Structures are given as C-alpha cells and as structure tokens.
Amino acid sequence: MHDDRNLVEARLARVLKERIRPAVHPLTTPLSVEIWSTPGEPVPVAEGLAAPTRPITPGTPWGTPWGTSWFKVTGTVPAEWAGRTVEAVLDLGFTPRTPGFQCEGLVHLPDGTPVKGLHPRNSHVRVGSRVAGGEQVHWRIEAASNPDLDASGVPFQPTPMGDRTTAGDAPQYVLGEMRLAVFDETVWNLVMDLEVLGELMAELPVDGARRFEILRAVGRALDAVDLQDVNGTAAEARSRLAEVLAAPAVPSAHRISAVGHAHIDSAWLWPLRETVRKVARTASNMTALLAEEPEFVFTMSQAQQFAWIKEHRPEVYAKVKKAVADGRFVPAGGMWVESDTNMPGSEAMARQFVHGKRFFLEEFGIENDEAWLPDTFGFAAGLPQIIRAAGSTRLLTQKISWSRTNSFPHHTFQWEGIDGTRIFTHFPPVDSYNCEMAGRQIAHAAANFKEKGVATRSLAPTGYGDGGGGTTREMVAKAARLRSLEGSATVEWEAPADFFAKAEAEYPDPPVWVGELYLELHRATLTSQAQTKRGNRRSEHLLREAELWAATAAVRTGFPYPYEELDRIWKTVLLHQFHDILPGSSIAWVHREARETYVRLAGELEDVIGAAQRALAGEGTRELVFNSAPHARRGVPAGSASAQAVQGGTAAPVPREGGGYVLDNHLLRVEIDGRGLVVSVYDRAADREAIAPGQAANLLQLHPDFPNQWDAWDVDAFYRNVGSDLTEVTALEAEGGAVRVERAFGGSRVTQLLSVPADAKRLDIDTEVDWHETERFLKLAFPLDVKADRYASETQFGHVHRPTHQNTSWEWAKFEACNHRFVHLDEPGWGVAVVNDATYGHDVTRAVRTGTDAGTTTTVRASLLRAPRYPDPETDQGVHRFHHALVPGATIGDAVREGYRANLPERRVTGAGAAVPPLVTVDDEAVVVSAVKLADDRSGDLVVRLYEAHGGRARATVRGSGFAADRAVLTDLLERPLPDTEPPATADGAVVLALRPFQLVTLRLPRA
Known part of the structure; x- marks a missing residue:
C-alpha cells in the first residue's frame, strides 16, 4: 500500500507536467511581433503607440536595464478554430521567478485602451470564447525590462543594477514565444482538480481514510487519461474526481x-x-x-x-x-x-x-x-x-x-x-x-x-x-x-x-x-540610509513650522495660507515613509532620488516659513526671535516671536590638568580628556555625576556588521561580540566656545564639536562623519551612573518603556530598538536624557560594577551609521551630520522639551520689533501642542492638536490669542466633530481639558 501511495503521487506529478498541462493549449500559431525601445525614461502611451517598430523574433535579446520597449503583436485567428476558445500566450522572456521581480507588460488595444497586465504567472490574453475564425488580433504591449537583482541565484549580492546610472545597457531578457492558442477549458479544469487534490493529499495524515479516498480517485482519473489524446479524455478523468471533490468540509473546519x-x-x-x-x-x-x-x-x-x-x-x-x-x-x-x-x-x-x-x-x-x-x-x-x-x-x-x-x-x-x-x-x-x-x-x-x-x-x-x-x-x-x-x-x-x-x-x-x-x-532598518532618515526628520519639523507660522500669519495679517503647497509636500513626505524607503531598504536609485527630494522640499518649506515670518515681523531693522517648539524656553514663549534680548553663547573651554578641556557654565561641569572623551558630566545642583566611574561618554564604537541575511534590513546580535573603541585623536583643540575633536579610522574621518550652552544644563555634541567603511556599524556610547530597570523612548504622542535587562527571550530580542527625539532613564529624583536630531536606532544595556562601588552602569548607545551592500552597494558612503545632547538631571518633561529643542532651532528675522504673541497657549507643560494649522476644508477655522506627554493625568487650559476659544469642537484626525461627544468644558473664553496619560486631542476653533 505504501509503495502504491508513493507511485500515485509521482505519477501525478509527471503526468501533470509532461502531458496534461501542455494540453491546455493543444493548438497554437505564431504571432507577428515588432519592437520599439524608448531611448530613455518611459514615454506617454500615445507616444509609445505611435512609435515606429522593427520586426523581432523569439530568441532575440531585448531590454536594457530599467528600459521600456513597446511591442506590436498582430495575427489572425485560423478559420479552422471557429467555435473554440482562443487566447494569446505572450512570453516576454519570463524567468521561473515569481512576478514583480523581472520583466512585466501592460497590453493595450491600438487605441490605447488597457486590456490586462502580463507577468510570468499570468501571460494569457483572451481573444474570444467562441471565435468565428478569421478575427484580426492587434495589441501593443508596454514592456518594462526591470533587472532581476537576484538573477545570479545567490540572494543579497551587491549589484550595480540598482540604479540606472550604473546598470549599463546590456539586454536583460530574451524574447519568448508569442502565439495564439486554443484554450481547452476542460483540460485546464482537470489541472485545477488534480492540483487541489494532490496538494490536499500531501497535507492529510499519511494513514488517514480521506487521503486514501483521494489517492484512489486520482489514480482512477489518471487511468482515464489517454496520454495520446488528453483533450479527448479529460472530461472522463474529471468525472472520476467529482465524488471526492464534492465531499463537504466538516462543520468544525477552519x-x-x-x-x-x-x-x-x-x-x-x-x-x-x-x-x-x-x-x-x-x-x-x-x-x-x-x-x-x-x-x-x-x-x-x-x-x-x-x-x-x-x-x-x-x-x-x-x-x-x-x-x-x-x-x-x-x-x-x-x-x-x-x-x-x-x-x-x-x-x-x-x-x-x-x-x-x-x-x-x-x-x-x-x-x-x-x-x-x-x-x-x-x-x-x-x-x-x-x-x-x-x-x-x-x-x-x-x-x-x-x-x-x-x-x-x-x-x-x-x-x-x-x-x-x-x-x-x-x-x-x-x-x-x-x-x-x-x-x-x-x-x-x-x-x-x-x-x-x-x-x-x-x-x-x-x-x-x-x-x-x-x-x-x-x-x-x-x-x-x-x-x-x-x-x-x-x-x-x-x-x-x-x-x-x-x-x-x-x-x-x-x-x-x-x-x-x-x-x-529587520532591526537595522532603524539606521540604514542615514540621509534618508535625516531628510524625513527635517521635513517633519519644517512642516510643523510651516503650518504654525502660516496659520499665525493668516490669522494676524491675512497671509494667504498655502493649502495646495502644504498638501502636496505632506503627501510627498508621507510617500517617502513607505516601509522600504524610510527604513533604508531600497535600491540606490530610490535613495538617491529621496535625498534630492528632501533637499527640494526643505527649500520649499523654508520659503513658506520665511514668507509667513516676514509677514508677522513687518518692516523694520529689529531682530525677532521666532520659537516653534511646544514649550517656552530662554524667555521666549512657545509658538511666538519676541524682540527681547536672549542670552546665548556657550561656556568657554578651559584646559584640563592632564590634558583635554573643561566646559563649565556653573550649572554643569564637563571634563573632556586628552582622547576627546567625556569623562565627567557633573550636575552641580544635584551634586551628582552622570558618567559611570572609570567610563567615558562620547565614545564612538565600531563593530563588524555582516548579518546572516537581509543586509540592509538586519543586524544580528552577534555583532556585539567584536568591536573597537575609537579613542585615537588626530586633533583636539578649543574652537570658539566648543572643543573640537578629530579622529581617523579605516577610510573615514570624524569631526566633533562639544559645547555647553551658557544658560542650560546640557552637553551638545555635533558630529560629522565622512564615512567610507564597508559592513561596519558605528555607535555613539554614553555609559551613565544610573540604576534603571527600564527606560523611556519617545514614540508617537508619548513614550514607551522598555526594560534594560534581559530576563526573558522577549526582552533579549529587543537588542536594537527605536526612539524618536529622546531616550530617558532615571532613578527616583534624578534622571538623564539623550536627545538627537536625526537618529532612531539605539540600544540600552546595564552592568553591575565590581569592587567596593558595586553600582550599576546603564549605557545608552545611539546608532549612527551602517554600510550594508545590498540592495545599495554604496549605502551611506559620504558625509553625515548628527546632533546629540546629554541632559543630566532631566525629568521626562525635560527630555520632551530638549527633544523638540534639538529639532526646532530658533529663527531670527528682521522686522518692526513688535512681539508676536502665540496664536494658542496651553498652561500645562505636560500637554504638548503637536500641530497648529488652518482647517483643511478652508473654512478658516483653526485646528490645534495636542497630547499629554509625560504619561500622567493633566488638566490644561487652551487659550486663543485674539479670538475666543470657547466654541471649540472636539474632532477626529480628519477634523470632523466626534460623534456622541460633549463639547469641551470652557472658562473665561478658553477650553479646559482633562487628559488621561498620553491622550491625543484635536480641537477645532471656529474664528468667524
């Protein structure tokens, strides 16, 4: 019995492949084919239809990488096929790979009407189900010769094919057969019957009764097939399968x-x-x-x-x-x-x-x-x-x-x-x-x-x-x-x-x-293609500024709100957040264009911001300071512009005994040793050292980075087994109010500027890397003297806590994770934040020190750069800039504020000098305004989105400047009133909100 079973399965596979499937199209006749290839990028359909063509025969190479060719396919249905079902089978030169990774086509009628797409698993085009014979067939096919980036058969190999500028012009495909064919629906249905039953049989218990029922039925059906006359015997074969195909599923079936x-x-x-x-x-x-x-x-x-x-x-x-x-x-x-x-x-x-x-x-x-x-x-x-x-x-x-x-x-x-x-x-x-x-x-x-x-x-x-x-x-x-x-x-x-x-x-x-x-x-997608990530982050914050200042100027001065421009830019930014663009896992062409797009968008948004701010500033020669961040700082109200004097500058570097420099602003004392490493960050108010004993922050660490698979996507845990600390300096010197550190390693160079603002408890680190490594992973480490079992990472409208330990496999697996503008860790009463302006990937680990100290070191490492070679063999080669800040003594609120500060620098505009009050104010620092804009329906209403950012309860008053906010409506994200929702509470012309932890609220404020 066992041998019979195996024999039937083997027999089914061979008969299907060699006899029954070929009989689906028992009669064929060749079509005439001509071709025209575009000299560059794709052309409009009308141009492709009108282009002159030349004959091409099966077996002829065609299609430069990323090229487009237009095929003209013509023929006549033989008269003797009258009454039969006829379709064309059009092989552009398909390979056995699945669709979507090779040549593809779209079939058109001569007038440009689209018919259907072509790919290796769908290459037929129906002519008619009961043809009369003599019908003229004429199609035009727009065919894309997209290169198969894994054509070598070895996946994830570096290839120049990922960009038209490096792909060359060698033909990618060889034209296959283009034929008209009789379609035998009975044989095709027999194929479907046998495939379904054969696949089901393979999944059933080996000794189960149902498997044997199917086995016997398939055997009887194959007996009925005359291998010399499959088309004439297919109906009888199907009849022998009807009973097993009609047996219904059991009631408990999934x-x-x-x-x-x-x-x-x-x-x-x-x-x-x-x-x-x-x-x-x-x-x-x-x-x-x-x-x-x-x-x-x-x-x-x-x-x-x-x-x-x-x-x-x-x-x-x-x-x-x-x-x-x-x-x-x-x-x-x-x-x-x-x-x-x-x-x-x-x-x-x-x-x-x-x-x-x-x-x-x-x-x-x-x-x-x-x-x-x-x-x-x-x-x-x-x-x-x-x-x-x-x-x-x-x-x-x-x-x-x-x-x-x-x-x-x-x-x-x-x-x-x-x-x-x-x-x-x-x-x-x-x-x-x-x-x-x-x-x-x-x-x-x-x-x-x-x-x-x-x-x-x-x-x-x-x-x-x-x-x-x-x-x-x-x-x-x-x-x-x-x-x-x-x-x-x-x-x-x-x-x-x-x-x-x-x-x-x-x-x-x-x-x-x-x-x-x-x-x-796919944890490395948080780091790959750093310039794409910087472009995204920068675009998001420029859009915040553009909406805020355009709305403020529209309300205050009648400035024309740029609805169409903002809509277009938002959609472009959203497109580039697709899950293979922003993560850095696309070909070189995609990221080259993304970098160019972000530069263009930044210019357009700067123009919007500049025009709105100039409208608000008016004519004059006094300098106004515009602040787009959601929190007040340095005496400048959030979302406002002021001409008041702002304390600036940085603490001057002082030589350090034994080498290096000291930065001290009477709030923070930072020691930088002769290696350019930060060996002390002392919080004077708390009488507390932030850096773990015997450790150094601002430490660049380089690891080999060759994952088992998915180069641009993955970093495997074993990367941490080997690494080197970059401690050698080529230059260490005071430069203005900062300490300049230069290093060289491999084919790369790093320049850093370390500074402490004169009026803030913060160490700023600006890093420029001229990166020319291959399959390396660069981290920036901050070993902190903090015992924390968990830490906070900013995410959308709040933050998420992750453990610093690895008690379980679930915790161990999070060895690389995502944050937005900050990570924060603390002990009761004192914490530290690490903020950034462009990075997302990071890791946090903990270690207990030996000796009499026995304290805990919690190390935060920001992921800066990688150098995978697939799908872009030149990933991240070139110059990159990063800003990080270490904020000792930070509460979670400080982390939120400093995260925004790092991404929303103040702007100085010359004008009349009159202060520009905020359009909207919120009186609780825990409640952050994420957007101020005019309503998308062009009613002129103001839309304010805000959220509780600290993870606790908050009660906040939202007040409009120059108009009453007491008619506010709670809406969804699409600015539609929330159903079955009471209007928000009001008092003295303002909205009073009671928010739960991390709650998101959208307010619509009518102005008429």
Missing part, C-alpha cells in the same frame, strides 16, 4: 476569508516611477479578472497608488472606479502608503490616515475601518490611538510572523496602546500576504491558528505581491474547489470589512496585548 491582494511596495527593488506602472498593470489585471469571476473580491491599499493611477492612467482608473462602485475592488487601510510605523513622527503618522482616508472618501465615498499593514517592520505603541482617532478600529498585519526569537501568542486579539486605546487586530495564520491558495498554505493556516476552540476564522490575502501581479485565475479556481472540501479549511471570497465583522462577532472578548508590536527582525 474558515478562511480570502481576499484578492497584490501587496505592491511603493518602492523597493525598483524606483517610484516604476511602481506607478506596476500599479497600473496590476489594477488592469484585477479589473479583467473581476469581470470574469463573479465571486472574486479584490482589495488594494495605499491611497497614493490609487492617486498614481488617476494621474497617470485615467483609462485604468475609470475601470477601477467602476469596480469600486460595484463593491468588488475594495480600497483598504485608509493610509496614504503602507508606511513604516516606528520612525514617522506623531503628526506624520496621523497624516498618513488623514490623507489616505480623505482620498478614499472623496474619490469613492468609502471610509475604511481597518488599518492594512501586512509588511511593516513592527508597530509602535502609539499607533492604536492614532488609528482610533482617524475613525478606524481594526488592524491587519502579517509581518510579526517573521520574528526569529519568539512566536507571537495570538492571531486575533485586542492591541492596547500607550494611552489605553484598544483596536481589534488580526495576523493571518497563513503567514503570507502573497497566498497562492496552495494546499500547504491552507493547511498551515488551519494548523497554525492560535485561537482554535474560541474562534474559527482567519483571513488570507491572496495574490502575487511585493512587485505586484495580483490574483490569478488559477487561484480563483482553487478557492472555488476549497469552498467546502473534506479535509481542508473552507475558503470564501470576502472583503476585509466582512471578515472583521464576523471575526469580532464570534470572538467578543479576545486576549489583550499591551505595548509595541516589536518585530524580532
């Missing part, structure tokens, strides 16, 4: 809601401009499939991708809009892009939902209730309340299944954020956002589902993704056979909202997970 899907990275191993075309190709494919399959439902997230189709391919967009109106093509997620969620700042994360949801509402009249982030590299603890504040209540992701150390304990649960907000969350147990309806995937989903016994449902995003492609007719056919099939989970096409509604109804009290959803993988 229920899978399948939704068509094509996770398309908005940039990754291709540039942004190519994603525009990938989306058009996939959307064309899916609208064509929806027309053929009445039960099929497709979903697509990322409003940016819909916007691209609308702008660049309106004829495709018309089909999409109709399918959306029919409820078949479902916009999902409500975000501008599937962004990273660790690094975007508070407002940026909020605006992802504002711009995404508003686009779907305005274009389709649809509001999504779910956030859709299948491939994002972990989820910040501030995200639940942002999702809720945007009017959504659910989250779908899959990526946490990639964690390498711990298996997440739930697939369906409530996720609780830092403020106590909970959202219903689902991780598909199929462990893929590119499900193909393969038997092994369906069986894995059912077996893997962790909520067995209390819940029965999971979701399976089904279709080729990453580089696009979407669902295929084969996947739809398999799902139909799995709708209710004994031995398998059941499968039904459903929109995400329908799945979530059923899942919530059957599981009303799921378990709760509190805090961040940390991905135990």
Whole structure:
C-alpha cells in the first residue's frame, strides 16, 4: 500500500507536467511581433503607440536595464478554430521567478485602451470564447525590462543594477514565444482538480481514510487519461474526481476569508516611477479578472497608488472606479502608503490616515475601518490611538510572523496602546500576504491558528505581491474547489470589512496585548540610509513650522495660507515613509532620488516659513526671535516671536590638568580628556555625576556588521561580540566656545564639536562623519551612573518603556530598538536624557560594577551609521551630520522639551520689533501642542492638536490669542466633530481639558 501511495503521487506529478498541462493549449500559431525601445525614461502611451517598430523574433535579446520597449503583436485567428476558445500566450522572456521581480507588460488595444497586465504567472490574453475564425488580433504591449537583482541565484549580492546610472545597457531578457492558442477549458479544469487534490493529499495524515479516498480517485482519473489524446479524455478523468471533490468540509473546519491582494511596495527593488506602472498593470489585471469571476473580491491599499493611477492612467482608473462602485475592488487601510510605523513622527503618522482616508472618501465615498499593514517592520505603541482617532478600529498585519526569537501568542486579539486605546487586530495564520491558495498554505493556516476552540476564522490575502501581479485565475479556481472540501479549511471570497465583522462577532472578548508590536527582525532598518532618515526628520519639523507660522500669519495679517503647497509636500513626505524607503531598504536609485527630494522640499518649506515670518515681523531693522517648539524656553514663549534680548553663547573651554578641556557654565561641569572623551558630566545642583566611574561618554564604537541575511534590513546580535573603541585623536583643540575633536579610522574621518550652552544644563555634541567603511556599524556610547530597570523612548504622542535587562527571550530580542527625539532613564529624583536630531536606532544595556562601588552602569548607545551592500552597494558612503545632547538631571518633561529643542532651532528675522504673541497657549507643560494649522476644508477655522506627554493625568487650559476659544469642537484626525461627544468644558473664553496619560486631542476653533 505504501509503495502504491508513493507511485500515485509521482505519477501525478509527471503526468501533470509532461502531458496534461501542455494540453491546455493543444493548438497554437505564431504571432507577428515588432519592437520599439524608448531611448530613455518611459514615454506617454500615445507616444509609445505611435512609435515606429522593427520586426523581432523569439530568441532575440531585448531590454536594457530599467528600459521600456513597446511591442506590436498582430495575427489572425485560423478559420479552422471557429467555435473554440482562443487566447494569446505572450512570453516576454519570463524567468521561473515569481512576478514583480523581472520583466512585466501592460497590453493595450491600438487605441490605447488597457486590456490586462502580463507577468510570468499570468501571460494569457483572451481573444474570444467562441471565435468565428478569421478575427484580426492587434495589441501593443508596454514592456518594462526591470533587472532581476537576484538573477545570479545567490540572494543579497551587491549589484550595480540598482540604479540606472550604473546598470549599463546590456539586454536583460530574451524574447519568448508569442502565439495564439486554443484554450481547452476542460483540460485546464482537470489541472485545477488534480492540483487541489494532490496538494490536499500531501497535507492529510499519511494513514488517514480521506487521503486514501483521494489517492484512489486520482489514480482512477489518471487511468482515464489517454496520454495520446488528453483533450479527448479529460472530461472522463474529471468525472472520476467529482465524488471526492464534492465531499463537504466538516462543520468544525477552519474558515478562511480570502481576499484578492497584490501587496505592491511603493518602492523597493525598483524606483517610484516604476511602481506607478506596476500599479497600473496590476489594477488592469484585477479589473479583467473581476469581470470574469463573479465571486472574486479584490482589495488594494495605499491611497497614493490609487492617486498614481488617476494621474497617470485615467483609462485604468475609470475601470477601477467602476469596480469600486460595484463593491468588488475594495480600497483598504485608509493610509496614504503602507508606511513604516516606528520612525514617522506623531503628526506624520496621523497624516498618513488623514490623507489616505480623505482620498478614499472623496474619490469613492468609502471610509475604511481597518488599518492594512501586512509588511511593516513592527508597530509602535502609539499607533492604536492614532488609528482610533482617524475613525478606524481594526488592524491587519502579517509581518510579526517573521520574528526569529519568539512566536507571537495570538492571531486575533485586542492591541492596547500607550494611552489605553484598544483596536481589534488580526495576523493571518497563513503567514503570507502573497497566498497562492496552495494546499500547504491552507493547511498551515488551519494548523497554525492560535485561537482554535474560541474562534474559527482567519483571513488570507491572496495574490502575487511585493512587485505586484495580483490574483490569478488559477487561484480563483482553487478557492472555488476549497469552498467546502473534506479535509481542508473552507475558503470564501470576502472583503476585509466582512471578515472583521464576523471575526469580532464570534470572538467578543479576545486576549489583550499591551505595548509595541516589536518585530524580532529587520532591526537595522532603524539606521540604514542615514540621509534618508535625516531628510524625513527635517521635513517633519519644517512642516510643523510651516503650518504654525502660516496659520499665525493668516490669522494676524491675512497671509494667504498655502493649502495646495502644504498638501502636496505632506503627501510627498508621507510617500517617502513607505516601509522600504524610510527604513533604508531600497535600491540606490530610490535613495538617491529621496535625498534630492528632501533637499527640494526643505527649500520649499523654508520659503513658506520665511514668507509667513516676514509677514508677522513687518518692516523694520529689529531682530525677532521666532520659537516653534511646544514649550517656552530662554524667555521666549512657545509658538511666538519676541524682540527681547536672549542670552546665548556657550561656556568657554578651559584646559584640563592632564590634558583635554573643561566646559563649565556653573550649572554643569564637563571634563573632556586628552582622547576627546567625556569623562565627567557633573550636575552641580544635584551634586551628582552622570558618567559611570572609570567610563567615558562620547565614545564612538565600531563593530563588524555582516548579518546572516537581509543586509540592509538586519543586524544580528552577534555583532556585539567584536568591536573597537575609537579613542585615537588626530586633533583636539578649543574652537570658539566648543572643543573640537578629530579622529581617523579605516577610510573615514570624524569631526566633533562639544559645547555647553551658557544658560542650560546640557552637553551638545555635533558630529560629522565622512564615512567610507564597508559592513561596519558605528555607535555613539554614553555609559551613565544610573540604576534603571527600564527606560523611556519617545514614540508617537508619548513614550514607551522598555526594560534594560534581559530576563526573558522577549526582552533579549529587543537588542536594537527605536526612539524618536529622546531616550530617558532615571532613578527616583534624578534622571538623564539623550536627545538627537536625526537618529532612531539605539540600544540600552546595564552592568553591575565590581569592587567596593558595586553600582550599576546603564549605557545608552545611539546608532549612527551602517554600510550594508545590498540592495545599495554604496549605502551611506559620504558625509553625515548628527546632533546629540546629554541632559543630566532631566525629568521626562525635560527630555520632551530638549527633544523638540534639538529639532526646532530658533529663527531670527528682521522686522518692526513688535512681539508676536502665540496664536494658542496651553498652561500645562505636560500637554504638548503637536500641530497648529488652518482647517483643511478652508473654512478658516483653526485646528490645534495636542497630547499629554509625560504619561500622567493633566488638566490644561487652551487659550486663543485674539479670538475666543470657547466654541471649540472636539474632532477626529480628519477634523470632523466626534460623534456622541460633549463639547469641551470652557472658562473665561478658553477650553479646559482633562487628559488621561498620553491622550491625543484635536480641537477645532471656529474664528468667524
């Protein structure tokens, strides 16, 4: 019996491959093909259609890297095929790799009407189901010769193919066969029957009765196939499988809601401009499939991708809009892009939902209730309340299944954020956002589902993704056979909202997970491509300033608020927060363009800020100090401009006995030794030393960095086993009010300026690195004399606490984590903050000192630079600048304030000299204003967003300057009144708020 079983499986595999699948197209005839290749970047469709072509035959190389070629394909349906189903099979030169990573095409009619996309698993174009014979076939194919960056077969190898400027011009592909073919639907269905049953059989218990039933049926079906006449005997073979295919699933079978899907990275191993075309190709494919399959439902997230189709391919967009109106093509997620969620700042994360949801509402009249982030590299603890504040209540992701150390304990649960907000969350147990309806995937989903016994449902995003492609007719056919099939989970096409509604109804009290959803993988994305990260951080803060000062100037002077400009810039910044751009895991082309984009945006935002501030300053010669930070400092009220004198400067360096320098401003005494290292930071008021005994801060440490996989994405824990301290100096000298330190190592140089402001308890460290290392990791260390079992890292609208110890594998796995502007650690009554202006990755460790001291050293290390070689072999080569500050004696409020200060420098503008009072004031330092702007609906109303930043209760009065705030309305992120919510309390023309820890509030203040 055992030998029979093995023989049937082997027989099935060979007969399918060599006889039955080839018989799907029993008759073929070649098509005539001509080609025209663009000399540069892609051209408009009309130009491609009109271009002169030359003949090309199968076997001919074509396609320079990142090039575009237009194929003209013509032919005539043979008369003898009358009454048959005919389609074309068009092979651009596909390789066996999955779609999205090689050549692709979009088929058009001669008038430019899009027909469908082409990729290696979807290369057919239907001519007719009952042809008359003699039909003329004429298509134009826009074909992209995108290079396969892993064509060597060895993944993650450095390649110059990642940028058109270095890719060369050697042809990438060899044209395959372009043929008309008779399509035998009976044989194709036999293939689907046999694949489904064969895949199911492989997953069933070896000695189970159901397996043997299928085994015998498959054997009988194969007996019925005449290998010399497959087409003539396929119907009989199918009849012998009908009984086992009709056996229904057991009532307790796991229920899978399948939704068509094509996770398309908005940039990754291709540039942004190519994603525009990938989306058009996939959307064309899916609208064509929806027309053929009445039960099929497709979903697509990322409003940016819909916007691209609308702008660049309106004829495709018309089909999409109709399918959306029919409820078949479902916009999902409500975000501008599937962004990273660790690094975007508070407002940026909020605006992802504002711009995404508003686009779907305005274009389709649809509001999504779910956030859709299948491939994002972990989820910040501030995200639940942002999702809720945007009017959504659910989250779908899959990526946490990639964690390498711990298996997440739930697939369906409530996720609780830092403020106590909970959202219903689902991780598909199929462990893929590119499900193909393969038997092994369906069986894995059912077996893997962790909520067995209390819940029965999971979701399976089904279709080729990453580089696009979407669902295929084969996947739809398999799902139909799995709708209710004994031995398998059941499968039904459903929109995400329908799945979530059923899942919530059957599981009303799921378990709760509190805090961040940390991905135990891809930790190095917090550091790779430092200039991209600096550009993002700088753009976020420039946008804050631009909105604040433009709104203030609009209210005070009638300055024209730049609605369109700010909207466009926000969307560009949000796009670049996509989870392979901001994390630094895209090809060189993407990051080269990102750097150029950030420079352009900075110039545009500086123009907006400058114009608004000049309008406020008026004409004159007196210097005004504009302060955009949310807290008052140096006597300048927050969000104001003042002509009052501001104490400035820094403590002058004094030579130190034994070498080095001392910086002392009577608040702080800092000692820098002859190595340029900080050996003492003494807090005079607290009579407390910040640096651990015998240790030195401002210590640059260099580690080898060669992860086991995923070069730009990963840093593995073993990197810490080997490292060197950079203590040699090439120069150490006083320079103005700072100490200048220069070092050289490998092929790189570092220059640092260390200073202490004259009036602040803070050590500023400005670092410039001319970086020319390969596969190295650079850290900046601060060993602190603080015993802390946990520390705080800023995240969106608050902070999250992480342990400094490694008691469990969950804690050990967080050996590299994310912070925004600060980390803070403390003992009761005294703490230390490390703030930054551009870095995100860091690690915090603790050690107990030996000897009579026996104290604890807690070391904070900021991650500065890496040098991975894939997918960008020149990652981060060149000059980088970083600002860090060590703030001894800091409370969490000090950390918040200093974090903003480091990112929002004061601006000096010449004007009339009259002070510009803040447009809005808040009387509690624990309540931070994150945005002041005019309402997006152009009503002129003022919108103020604020949050409790210290992690405690707060009662704050919000007051408008020059207008009453007592008619404020509480709104969601989209500036719509919150339903079933009482108006906020008011007193003396101001709003009085009582906030819970980390609570986010948006106020709309009417001005009319």
